[in-house]
Amino acid sequence: QLQVVESGGGLVQPGGSMRLSCATSGFTMANYAMAWFRQAPGKEREGVSCINSRARTVYVDSVKGRFTISRDNAKGTMYLQMNSLRPEDTAVYYCAANVECMENPLYWVNPDISWGQGTQVTVSS
Numbered sequence: 001q002l003q004v005v006e007s008g009g010g011l012v013q014p015g016g017s018m019r020l021s022c023a024t025s026g027f028t029m030a031n032y033a034m035a036w037f038r039q040a041p042g043k044e045r046e047g048v049s050c051i052n053s054r055a056r057t058v059y060v061d062s063v064k065g066r067f068t069i070s071r072d073n074a075k076g077t078m079y080l081q082m083n084s085l086r087p088e089d090t091a092v093y094y095c096a097a098n099v100e101c102m103e104n105p106l107y108w109v110n111p112d113i114s115w116g117q118g119t120q121v122t123v124s125s
Contacts, residue, residue: 001026002027002098003024003025003026004023004025004095004097004114004115004116005022005023005024005095005116005117006095006116006117006118006119007022008020009093009119009120009122010122011122011123012085012121013085013124013125014085014086014087014123014125015084015085016085017081017082017084019079019081020093020095021078022078022079022095022116023076023077024076025076029078029097030053032053032098033050033052033053033100034078034097034101035047035049035050035051035095035099035101036048036049036069036094037094037096037108038093038094039091039092041091043091045094046105047060047105047106047108048063048093049069050099050108051069051071051078055070056101057069058101060105062088066082066083066084066085067080067081067082068080068081068083085121085123086123087123088123090122090123091120091121092118092119092121094116094117094118095115096108096113096115096116098113099113
């Protein structure tokens with residue numbers, strides 16, 4: 001069973017940085033595409049960034065140039081480095097395994113995705 005656990009969320013001031021981690025277990029992460037999603041209060045969950053098994057990455061326009069997704073297959077861990085954070089980045093961030101890492105985030109979701117419980121990121125002064 002694919003299991004993922006997020007960590008690293010918290011409170012940060014606008015313009016600050018934060019790194020999220022996604023620890024995996026129960027599968028060989030190197031063989032799967034992974035992604036970060038987020039859900040802000042009152043909004044639907046949206047894809048933020050994905051990375052396939054060959055480390056090809058995709059970002060939504062709102063985070064391009066500010067966020068960096070990466071993976072360490074030896075550790076079975078995925079990361080999201082978030083810089084220049086804005087109040088509109090406030091959301092619960094979710095790690096997902098076994099996504100379809102395509103150019104359009106609307107196509108990332110499939111019935112076989114494994115989701116984490118989420119970690120809260122709050123950007124506020």
